[in-house]
Amino acid sequence: MDNVELIQFDLDGTLIDSVPQLWLAVNRMLEQQGHAPAEELAVRHWVGNGADMLVRRALTAALGEEPDAGQQQAARAAFDVAYEEVADRQLVFYPGVLDTLMQLHRAGKKLAIVTNKPYRFVPAILAASGLSEHFTLVLGGDSLAQKKPHPEPLLHVCRELNIEPARTLMVGDSENDVLAAKAAGMAVVGLTYGYNYGRDIADSAPDWVMSDIRGLVDLLLTDEYRKDNHG
Template identity: 70%
Template structure:
């Protein structure tokens, strides 16, 4: 693993526990639209494919059917406004994140962030969490035409930083991260403490499974 030069990270469920803010925003949206609030575990299972899918899943649950385009657009606007108001409040990092990022940087690794979260929310969240100085490249779910599990974002980062995919590794909590990395021709670490729709990340067959992100330091020695 000493040949790994670039470490690409997911955000939600990997570096930060964003579920409290996402849950709050979803419920603000649902209440504004006249629906009952959703339980936290339901929202946890809806997270992972970007804001459009999160909103669609919440609406489908509330309506009992797939929302119309108008219903989706109205709800997405409501969600964006709600999330904008809470996204950067009390951001919680998972144990070992600062230590891991600091030691990887000290070891000369290049770090990047590839999230399916809309980019407009990402800079403020990173700044609030104290993570804004760590990453050489940051992509949101709408930065390109494709998002994870498509490999395009991971390959875009490799190209932008002039590092071959075989010298990069992806770290995430979701099947999307595993599928994107494998399609991009890079190895992937799955962390067990994230969301992944309530499923065990090991079932997605990442190259390594870690219970704590600090395990990366041993892998990349």
């Protein structure tokens, strides 16, 4: 895989475990709307399709039926306020993330983030985690008209950085990431530890399945580079 010039990463469930913050924000929203709190495991299964869907799933569970437009709008506004207060607190990286990103960056790979999380929350998270300098381009779920699993965000990054999809790798933890990458004509790594609605990421048939993000170093970097950087 020496021909890969660009690596696009999902954020939640791929680089950071953001469920603790999302769980807190969801429960603040539910409390404000007069509902009982949700369990953390439930929130883990609701994450992955953006904030609107997360809020809708939480409301549906609380109400026992789909929320109407007014309920959804009020809850989404409450969620945004709550999440903005906690999104960048006590961030938890998955094992090997920081070292892997540093090695790829130092090796001259272009790195980008394509997340379905609303963009307004992303810069503060990257700044608090010390990751900002690694990424050339960052897209949120509302940065374009489409979001994953539509391929457009991934193709947009390729166009902006003038790198062909064939020389690009997508790295994510959910079916949305795999579907977007395949539709965009790029290879994809599926990580087993993130948020995929309780399903095995292998069922989505990514090109590679990894349980540890450090596998990217073996996949993408030459033996000479790894030797020079790790002895």
